[in-house]
Amino acid sequence: MGDVERIAVISDIHGNLEALTTCLADIRRRGITRIFCLGDIVGKGIHAKECVDLVLENCEVVVTGNLEVFVNEPTNPNDERQVFFTSQLDKERLDKLAALDFCYEMYISGSFVRMFHASPHGVRDRISEIGRQGDMLRAFLPSDKTISRKNADIAIYGDIHVQLMRKFHNKTLINCGSVGCATDVIRDENFDSDDMETTQVFYLIIEGAVGATEYGAPLEFNFVRIPYDIDKELEGLDRIIEPESYYNELKKGQYRDAHRLKDGYNITDQNNPA
Ligand SMILES: [Mn+2]
Numbered sequence: 001m002g003d004v005e006r007i008a009v010i011s012d013i014h015g016n017l018e019a020l021t022t023c024l025a026d027i028r029r030r031g032i033t034r035i036f037c038l039g040d041i042v043g044k045g046i047h048a049k050e051c052v053d054l055v056l057e058n059c060e061v062v063v064t065g066n067l068e069v070f071v072n073e074p075t076n077p078n079d080e081r082q083v084f085f086t087s088q089l090d091k092e093r094l095d096k097l098a099a100l101d102f103c104y105e106m107y108i109s110g111s112f113v114r115m116f117h118a119s120p121h122g123v124r125d126r127i128s129e130i131g132r133q134g135d136m137l138r139a140f141l142p143s144d145k146t147i148s149r150k151n152a153d154i155a156i157y158g159d160i161h162v163q164l165m166r167k168f169h170n171k172t173l174i175n176c177g178s179v180g181c182a183t184d185v186i187r188d189e190n191f192d193s194d195d196m197e198t199t200q201v202f203y204l205i206i207e208g209a210v211g212a213t214e215y216g217a218p219l220e221f222n223f224v225r226i227p228y229d230i231d232k233e234l235e236g237l238d239r240i241i242e243p244e245s246y247y248n249e250l251k252k253g254q255y256r257d258a259h260r261l262k263d264g265y266n267i268t269d270q271n272n273p274a
Contacts, residue, residue: 004217006030009115009176009204011038011158012065013055015045015088016180016250020054022228023179023201032205036104038158039065039117042097043081044181044246046236048088051180056096064100065117065158066124072098084241102145105152109208110215111172114152118159120145128261129162129175130186136166139173156204161255163202163223174221177202183255198253200225 008027013020027035037059042048055062071086072094086094102123103116119125121143127136139155142148154172162184163177182202202225209217230250237243245256 003210004208005034005210006032006205006207007034007036007210008032009036009038009156009206010055010059010179011117011176011203012040012161012178013037013051013180014040014043014067014178015048015051016233017045017047017050017054018229018233019180019201020047020051022226023203024054024058026201026224026226027203030205035059036061036115037063038115038156038176039063039100039123040067040158040178041065042071042089043067043085044249045233046088046240047233048085049090049093052089052093052097061104061115062100063103063115063117064097064123068097068100069123080241103147105147105150106210107213108154108206108210109212109217109219111153111219112150113154113156114140114142114146115156116146118157120152120155123159126159127157127173128185129160129164133168136173137168137171140168140171156206163204163225165221165223174204176204177223177225179203181249183249183253185255185258185261187254187258195252196227199230199250201228 010023035058037055041051041055070082071089075086076082103114105114117123119127119139120141127139140152142150156174158176160175161178161182162175164175166173179201182198184198205222205224208219234250240246248254249256
């Protein structure tokens with residue numbers, strides 16, 4: 001049986017260096033040395049380069065996100081986001097991002113765990129936290145992109161920027177949350193808590209017998225959140241694309257593309273999609 005170990009799982013840094021350094025310091029303070037990253041290191045913020053370097057230095061597993069794919073696709077000069085996000089990175093770093101694995105699989109305390117950015121089927125196949133159960137079950141399936149053809153017992157992902165743990169019968173779906181851009185797709189001023197409930201660094205710690213294919217050792221999931229210096233990160237706001245959207249994401253936790261999502265409506269007025 002494998003030794004009981006802790007692994008920190010981080011995701012969706014989005015070029016936010018203050019958030020990433022706060023996160024890594026907290027992981028280090030706990031004496032955790034194993035860190036996995038589930039993608040979207042870049043995009044949105046101005047510190048893409050620094051975040052790529054820190055993640056590649058500190059994380060033993062790094063899987064690709066939709067943003068790593070986006071910046072490596074042929075540049076569309078009419079797509080301002082792609083032009084800006086790609087311009088932050090040199091060829092060497094782009095190549096490193098292009099070479100990332102799609103997913104990671106392991107046993108821990110007897111459970112078969114698969115980790116990926118958005119879904120086992122693709123980096124742009126979003127599994128929303130407010131989706132129907134049938135839609136969410138695809139998180140446990142294998143695909144032609146996964147390492148094995150096994151169904152997962154536990155699926156761990158990023159992409160939606162919201163921490164989540166949900167049981168489906170005898171399976172478990174977990175989202176580690178976003179380090180650098182925690183946001184909500186549903187906001188409603190009549191219902192919302194303080195913005196600080198969203199705008200922190202979020203990550204996950206797993207503790208269990210890593211590599212153990214037999215049950216017998218305990219398994220724990222610890223959801224962490226930590227405030228960080230948002231104003232310091234926003235000092236470079238004048239150098240960024242869509243500065244107002246980025247400000248609202250970091251300071252207010254409002255996802256910039258909520259209006260594009262069919263599920264992004266007010267919680268108390270579900271007949272009136274925003
Ligand atoms: Mn993301």
